[in-house]
Amino acid sequence: MSTSTFRLQYLAKAAAGVPRDLVNTFVSAKLHPIRPTVLIYNCTWVCDAKCTMCSNWKFGDRKSDMTLAQLEPVFDNPFWTAVENLNISGGEPTTRNDLPDMVEMFHRHLPRVRKIGINTTGLTPHRAIPMLTRIVEFCAAKGLLISIRVSLDGIGDIHNQVRNVKRGFDKACQTIEAMQALAKKHDNFQFGIAATIFGTNMPDAENILAWARAKEIDVVFNMLRFTDAMLHNKELQETIGFREREETFMRKFFLDRVQEESVLSGQAFMYLHYADMIANGYKRTMPCPFRSQGLLLNPNGDLHYCENSEKLGNVLDDSAETLYFKAESLAHREHLKEKVCPTCLSPCQVNVGAMKQFVPYARFLKRAYQVKRDPQRHLDTLPVAEQVR
Numbered sequence: 001m002s003t004s005t006f007r008l009q010y011l012a013k014a015a016a017g018v019p020r021d022l023v024n025t026f027v028s029a030k031l032h033p034i035r036p037t038v039l040i041y042n043c044t045w046v047c048d049a050k051c052t053m054c055s056n057w058k059f060g061d062r063k064s065d066m067t068l069a070q071l072e073p074v075f076d077n078p079f080w081t082a083v084e085n086l087n088i089s090g091g092e093p094t095t096r097n098d099l100p101d102m103v104e105m106f107h108r109h110l111p112r113v114r115k116i117g118i119n120t121t122g123l124t125p126h127r128a129i130p131m132l133t134r135i136v137e138f139c140a141a142k143g144l145l146i147s148i149r150v151s152l153d154g155i156g157d158i159h160n161q162v163r164n165v166k167r168g169f170d171k172a173c174q175t176i177e178a179m180q181a182l183a184k185k186h187d188n189f190q191f192g193i194a195a196t197i198f199g200t201n202m203p204d205a206e207n208i209l210a211w212a213r214a215k216e217i218d219v220v221f222n223m224l225r226f227t228d229a230m231l232h233n234k235e236l237q238e239t240i241g242f243r244e245r246e247e248t249f250m251r252k253f254f255l256d257r258v259q260e261e262s263v264l265s266g267q268a269f270m271y272l273h274y275a276d277m278i279a280n281g282y283k284r285t286m287p288c289p290f291r292s293q294g295l296l297l298n299p300n301g302d303l304h305y306c307e308n309s310e311k312l313g314n315v316l317d318d319s320a321e322t323l324y325f326k327a328e329s330l331a332h333r334e335h336l337k338e339k340v341c342p343t344c345l346s347p348c349q350v351n352v353g354a355m356k357q358f359v360p361y362a363r364f365l366k367r368a369y370q371v372k373r374d375p376q377r378h379l380d381t382l383p384v385a386e387q388v389r
């Protein structure tokens with residue numbers, strides 16, 4: 001389906017939740033912490049690649065992944081019923097044979113879920129294609145929006161190099177082609193690719209863009225980041241973190257994307273903020289739903305508020321509800337908000353937070369139009385770093 005049709009469907013579903021969102025904003029700020037509305041589940045660290053910017057593959061251990069039989073009782077609790085956005089990631093989700101059953105289990109226990117997102121390498125097409133097809137068809141039958149992105153970090157050999165996989169580009173392309181054909185059949189399915197740009201593949205960023213355009217595939221560019229709870233890659237910061245050359249290139253690259261994207265797209269919102277952060281010494285001005293209403297669940301049951309929070313405990317030992325509302329956890333979340341959020345680069349579900357914040361979003365729209373008209377003026381339009389919400 002076209003990205004704009006999918007976006008309209010998503011907006012319609014989001015609009016239906018606006019009164020609840022307003023209540024939630026008030027409740028979270030003034031009264032009692034609210035239950036999670038966004039959830040990331042890293043279903044395994046097992047992986048079919050060995051990427052140079054992510055070390056999850058080093059932690060793959062099937063025996064410590066929660067089985068579906070362990071997972072279902074964890075979610076059989078009204079605590080989870082506020083979740084609206086679910087992202088399933090890893091490791092490589094399609095290495096789990098029970099991925100489609102897992103999606104069906106989530107559908108049984110998350111009655112408010114509006115959108116499910118899955119990131120995949122697409123590197124094992126003979127497994128991934130049938131599995132993802134079954135998931136898309138299930139979501140279509142249940143009226144659920146599903147977004148799938150295949151990661152692509154270069155065209156041809158650069159992708160193989162970044163992912164350390166022989167013929168990785170050709171394999172990913174097989175999955176991409178099958179998903180693109182599937183998306184034509186289902187209105188509830190948004191398909192695209194995701195690219196993570198850093199020193200190694202920077203020369204190929206424009207090629208990825210041109211390749212995706214030629215094939216009419218939606219593409220998002222991730223900002224390079226370092227987090228142990230999500231990517232096990234803090235130790236890589238020293239070696240592959242951005243230097244001046246990468247910063248200069250990426251700021252321009254993101255501003256160019258703002259110029260081309262509709263300002264109403266979530267991507268323009270994210271790209272402008274990334275360009276801001278590179279220019280302002282990494283002060284975050286993007287909102288983030290994980291500050292007040294998110295959870296990250298890792299393969300062995302370790303629970304975190306977000307990719308930068310400490311482990312709150314393990315859901316096989318204590319209920320997620322207990323861990324989420326525990327005074328000690330909530331104190332940690334306050335610490336996180338004060339010390340970590342101000343420079344955090346995470347994009348996770350940022351659009352969920354953005355749309356719920358009417359005044360900052362209106363300010364963003366105004367700036368986005370200014371930058372679109374004249375990118376040279378980007379530095380003049382930079383907002384004073386406000387507190388992120």
Ligand SMILES: C[S@@+](CC[C@H](N)C(=O)[O-])C[C@H]1O[C@@H](n2cnc3c(N)ncnc32)[C@H](O)[C@@H]1O
Nearest residue numbers: 053054090091119120121151194196222224225
């Ligand atoms: C961690 S992967 C998990 C799913 C799957 N294995 C894949 O690669 O698509 C999810 C996304 O994170 C991106 N990613 C990996 N390393 C990153 C980094 N250091 N900074 C930002 N994004 C990164 C990947 O390219 C992918 O699009």
Ligand code: SF4
Nearest residue numbers: 047049051054056091
């Ligand atoms: S980015 Fe994805 S494919 Fe690469 S190592 Fe990390 S989890 Fe595996």
Ligand code: SF4
Nearest residue numbers: 288291306341344346
């Ligand atoms: S901004 Fe970053 S550190 Fe703060 S809650 Fe969001 S993901 Fe966590």
